[in-house]
Amino acid sequence: MKPEAPGAIAAAVDAGEVFSPVPPGEKYQRILDAAVEVIAEKGYFNAPVSAIAARAGVADGTVYLYFKSKDDVLRTAIDRNFDRFHRQVIERFQEVHDPREQLEYIAQVHLESGSVNRAMAIVMQTEVRQSAQFIAEFSHHHLVKYIQVVREVIRRGQQQGIFRQDISDGVVAHCMFGAIDELLSSAVFTGRSYDAKATAKQVLDVLLNGINRA
Amino acid sequence: MKPEAPGAIAAAVDAGEVFSPVPPGEKYQRILDAAVEVIAEKGYFNAPVSAIAARAGVADGTVYLYFKSKDDVLRTAIDRNFDRFHRQVIERFQEVHDPREQLEYIAQVHLESGSVNRAMAIVMQTEVRQSAQFIAEFSHHHLVKYIQVVREVIRRGQQQGIFRQDISDGVVAHCMFGAIDELLSSAVFTGRSYDAKATAKQVLDVLLNGINRA
Amino acid sequence: MKPEAPGAIAAAVDAGEVFSPVPPGEKYQRILDAAVEVIAEKGYFNAPVSAIAARAGVADGTVYLYFKSKDDVLRTAIDRNFDRFHRQVIERFQEVHDPREQLEYIAQVHLESGSVNRAMAIVMQTEVRQSAQFIAEFSHHHLVKYIQVVREVIRRGQQQGIFRQDISDGVVAHCMFGAIDELLSSAVFTGRSYDAKATAKQVLDVLLNGINRA
Amino acid sequence: MKPEAPGAIAAAVDAGEVFSPVPPGEKYQRILDAAVEVIAEKGYFNAPVSAIAARAGVADGTVYLYFKSKDDVLRTAIDRNFDRFHRQVIERFQEVHDPREQLEYIAQVHLESGSVNRAMAIVMQTEVRQSAQFIAEFSHHHLVKYIQVVREVIRRGQQQGIFRQDISDGVVAHCMFGAIDELLSSAVFTGRSYDAKATAKQVLDVLLNGINRA
DNA sequence: GATGAATGAGCTTTCATTCAT
DNA sequence: AATGAATGAAAGCTCATTCAT
Numbered sequence: 001m002k003p004e005a006p007g008a009i010a011a012a013v014d015a016g017e018v019f020s021p022v023p024p025g026e027k028y029q030r031i032l033d034a035a036v037e038v039i040a041e042k043g044y045f046n047a048p049v050s051a052i053a054a055r056a057g058v059a060d061g062t063v064y065l066y067f068k069s070k071d072d073v074l075r076t077a078i079d080r081n082f083d084r085f086h087r088q089v090i091e092r093f094q095e096v097h098d099p100r101e102q103l104e105y106i107a108q109v110h111l112e113s114g115s116v117n118r119a120m121a122i123v124m125q126t127e128v129r130q131s132a133q134f135i136a137e138f139s140h141h142h143l144v145k146y147i148q149v150v151r152e153v154i155r156r157g158q159q160q161g162i163f164r165q166d167i168s169d170g171v172v173a174h175c176m177f178g179a180i181d182e183l184l185s186s187a188v189f190t191g192r193s194y195d196a197k198a199t200a201k202q203v204l205d206v207l208l209n210g211i212n213r214a
Numbered sequence: 215m216k217p218e219a220p221g222a223i224a225a226a227v228d229a230g231e232v233f234s235p236v237p238p239g240e241k242y243q244r245i246l247d248a249a250v251e252v253i254a255e256k257g258y259f260n261a262p263v264s265a266i267a268a269r270a271g272v273a274d275g276t277v278y279l280y281f282k283s284k285d286d287v288l289r290t291a292i293d294r295n296f297d298r299f300h301r302q303v304i305e306r307f308q309e310v311h312d313p314r315e316q317l318e319y320i321a322q323v324h325l326e327s328g329s330v331n332r333a334m335a336i337v338m339q340t341e342v343r344q345s346a347q348f349i350a351e352f353s354h355h356h357l358v359k360y361i362q363v364v365r366e367v368i369r370r371g372q373q374q375g376i377f378r379q380d381i382s383d384g385v386v387a388h389c390m391f392g393a394i395d396e397l398l399s400s401a402v403f404t405g406r407s408y409d410a411k412a413t414a415k416q417v418l419d420v421l422l423n424g425i426n427r428a
Numbered sequence: 429m430k431p432e433a434p435g436a437i438a439a440a441v442d443a444g445e446v447f448s449p450v451p452p453g454e455k456y457q458r459i460l461d462a463a464v465e466v467i468a469e470k471g472y473f474n475a476p477v478s479a480i481a482a483r484a485g486v487a488d489g490t491v492y493l494y495f496k497s498k499d500d501v502l503r504t505a506i507d508r509n510f511d512r513f514h515r516q517v518i519e520r521f522q523e524v525h526d527p528r529e530q531l532e533y534i535a536q537v538h539l540e541s542g543s544v545n546r547a548m549a550i551v552m553q554t555e556v557r558q559s560a561q562f563i564a565e566f567s568h569h570h571l572v573k574y575i576q577v578v579r580e581v582i583r584r585g586q587q588q589g590i591f592r593q594d595i596s597d598g599v600v601a602h603c604m605f606g607a608i609d610e611l612l613s614s615a616v617f618t619g620r621s622y623d624a625k626a627t628a629k630q631v632l633d634v635l636l637n638g639i640n641r642a
Numbered sequence: 643m644k645p646e647a648p649g650a651i652a653a654a655v656d657a658g659e660v661f662s663p664v665p666p667g668e669k670y671q672r673i674l675d676a677a678v679e680v681i682a683e684k685g686y687f688n689a690p691v692s693a694i695a696a697r698a699g700v701a702d703g704t705v706y707l708y709f710k711s712k713d714d715v716l717r718t719a720i721d722r723n724f725d726r727f728h729r730q731v732i733e734r735f736q737e738v739h740d741p742r743e744q745l746e747y748i749a750q751v752h753l754e755s756g757s758v759n760r761a762m763a764i765v766m767q768t769e770v771r772q773s774a775q776f777i778a779e780f781s782h783h784h785l786v787k788y789i790q791v792v793r794e795v796i797r798r799g800q801q802q803g804i805f806r807q808d809i810s811d812g813v814v815a816h817c818m819f820g821a822i823d824e825l826l827s828s829a830v831f832t833g834r835s836y837d838a839k840a841t842a843k844q845v846l847d848v849l850l851n852g853i854n855r856a
Numbered sequence: 857g858a859t860g861a862a863t864g865a866g867c868t869t870t871c872a873t874t875c876a877t
Numbered sequence: 878a879a880t881g882a883a884t885g886a887a888a889g890c891t892c893a894t895t896c897a898t
Contacts, residue, residue: 045259060882062881108403147284164428185343210423213377271864273864487885488885498868528656554772568831576890595853600846602821606825607817619871634849639809641803702859703896704895712894
């Protein structure tokens with residue numbers, strides 16, 4: 001958020017992925033998609049580069065023309081997914097300003113990700129949390145960004161007198177992320193389908209009003 | 215059996231480890247502990263059995279005297295941890311009957327697990343969610359058990375007229391588990407320490423009353 | 429395919445290797461040859477893949493580029509040897525029709541195998557009979573084929589009134605195979621060299637006329 | 643035959659195994675039997691000492707109280723089997739003097755070994771021929787002894803004018819051993835049962851009279 | 857004599873990565 | 878740009894043998 005001028009964000013939004021510094025290229029994308037699919041099916045460490053290449057319809061060596069390493073493929077896929085999420089949320093915030101509606105939108109987009117691309121959702125659930133070593137550090141960065149957005153919304157709501165002031169915005173933000181992510185996780189792994197919008201409403205109802213009988 | 219002094223057995227009895235069907239044994243436990251430590255540090259797939267054995271102070275082959283495979287070591291460690299959690303909760307429920315207090319106790323024990331054994335908490339955060347292949351299936355069983363306990367408490371609260379009846383106990387249960395697990399995760403990975411009891415109170419406050427200004 | 433000069437292919441055609449369904453390839457053959465040599469020297473279970481690879485002048489992993497497993501290497505070598513034997517016999521039968529001469533030819537080719545490729549002969553003597561588990565089942569198939577060919581010759585001889593009718597073709601076939609194989613075995617292990625043609629004649633003389641003084 | 647005085651043989655025969663330099667002992671024999679069974683089932687290299695010990699009902703370490711090594715167990719079992727065979731033949735030769743009957747007796751005892759102890763027969767078929775390295779050298783010694791006995795019978799028959807003089811006693815001896823061993827092998831592996839005496843007669847008929855129509 | 861827990865060398869196999877073509 | 882054959886390090890696991898009890 002900080003390093004980029006608002007104009008730059010707008011431009012990127014308008015242009016889609018065109019100005020991304022990485023070479024898009026047909027095969028580039030095919031490798032990314034294949035990697036997510038294969039890793040979702042077998043897990044990162046059981047997904048040989050050769051299997052990813054085969055799924056993408058390229059030679060093993062070609063993967064290394066587009067990516068530095070196997071790590072790099074997964075990292076890039078996760079990065080792009082987080083970025084898309086983040087961009088989508090920021091975009092919407094330019095139209096919707098009510099903190100409650102903003103939180104609901106975040107919940108909705110988060111929950112929708114399970115049906116938009118199930119393989120990616122599985123990867124996000126399994127591989128992002130994993131291996132404190134090589135993924136965690138960088139994916140932590142994205143998590144933090146998500147949490148920060150939510151915290152800012154909460155704080156704005158508190159300033160506007162909509163939300164209680166006697167609660168920690170950090171705790172609430174983590175609770176909200178965790179609650180939604182767990183619902184998503186449960187749905188993705190059991191293969192259940194659900195209505196993202198309706199589920200988002202339910203979660204927000206609990207978060208906003210609690211479960212105590214009024 | 216031989217390596218333990220009778221006193222140790224008595225202590226184990228007191229500690230509630232008695233019904234475990236597996237032979238404790240000095241090395242058995244050392245291998246389990248070492249595995250959790252090494253896997254927490256490097257991740258399951260980057261933790262060679264040789265490293266686990268070295269950490270436990272035994273020969274590589276000795277690991278296979280106590281466990282069928284590398285998988286089996288991790289599985290056992292996770293099983294035992296889940297079981298301890300579950301036992302602890304069930305025990306307390308015999309004294310505490312108020313649904314709100316029960317939920318708070320679950321939250322507290324869940325959050326405490328991060329400080330009781332940080333390595334284990336990391337493993338639970340990283341490896342349990344992972345590799346849909348070989349862990350997920352069995353760890354899913356434990357998750358389900360956790361969720362079930364919470365759902366039952368919610369339902370009881372609804373029957374007693376304490377909780378709102380217009381909400382899904384499943385959604386609430388997943389939200390609660392997710393919220394707490396995310397808080398724990400965040401604290402464990404950033405290395406922050408926190409007061410489990412106080413944090414549990416905060417989470418329950420949000421869950422019960424929501425964040426809307428009354 | 430690439431490593432072979434066209435001339436080599438033509439030579440292979442002449443040599444009757446053409447119908448083999450497996451990709452010949454330079455390294456493929458080198459690995460097979462190396463495997464037979466090393467296994468002849470040390471026995472299958474004392475011949476590490478690394479030793480075979482080293483003898484073939486390739487990296488350990490390369491063996492698995494051409495063969496599914498260590499088993500597969502040995503199995504393939506034995507298969508090819510049996511097939512060559514069988515093909516050679518069948519071919520000759522199109523010119524030679526006298527049952528006695530046919531048996532003599534089989535004996536001769538069988539005995540020649542010891543001098544053509546001593547390592548292979550040793551492998552056939554030691555490993556084929558061995559390990560009821562993984563070799564026996566498949567090599568039994570080849571043995572049966574050999575025996576069948578001999579039985580058919582015997583039966584034809586009986587029908588033509590050349591051979592006695594009061595003897596079991598099965599017993600005679602096994603006797604003949606066993607007798608020749610034992611002679612070969614003895615020669616191979618003691619390192620004695622012999623004249624295959626002359627020895628074949630002697631064996632057939634005994635088989636046809638017996639050792640009783642007329 | 644040569645190194646031992648007749649008296650020594652007679653004494654050994656009379657005394658059974660009592661003066662054998664190895665400690666008989668109950669467990670000693672149980673280990674030998676168990677080894678033969680397990681090795682027959684799984685092959686030498688797939689038969690762990692622990693499995694042999696378990697089958698024998700003793701601890702792993704106990705095997706090493708009676709034998710120097712795993713090799714030694716197998717070697718001893720094979721030795722004893724060969725010796726029993728040899729002793730049985732020599733004994734009978736003191737009553738039966740006709741070369742034809744002697745050969746027939748050898749064939750019969752050889753063929754009977756399949757039904758007397760199938761596991762041992764399998765071991766003799768699979769492991770004796772194997773691994774030029776550690777078994778072959780010593781088992782060669784026994785083979786040679788067998789062949790020598792047969793050769794002497796043949797030569798005696800030639801001297802007595804019963805057998806043809808224009809054939810090599812060595813070739814005939816190997817042929818006879820090989821023929822019988824192959825019949826035995828075939829029967830043992832296919833699990834067929836047969837009449838040893840009748841089969842011995844058939845083999846000798848072929849060997850003595852040949853298969854040519856008179 | 858008897859045990860069986862412990863050892864650690866050694867095995868087969870996989871796979872990320874390179875590089876000649 | 879693209880290939881895919883080749884590499885070799887590294888992993889999980891087995892098991893003959895030892896030795897303290």
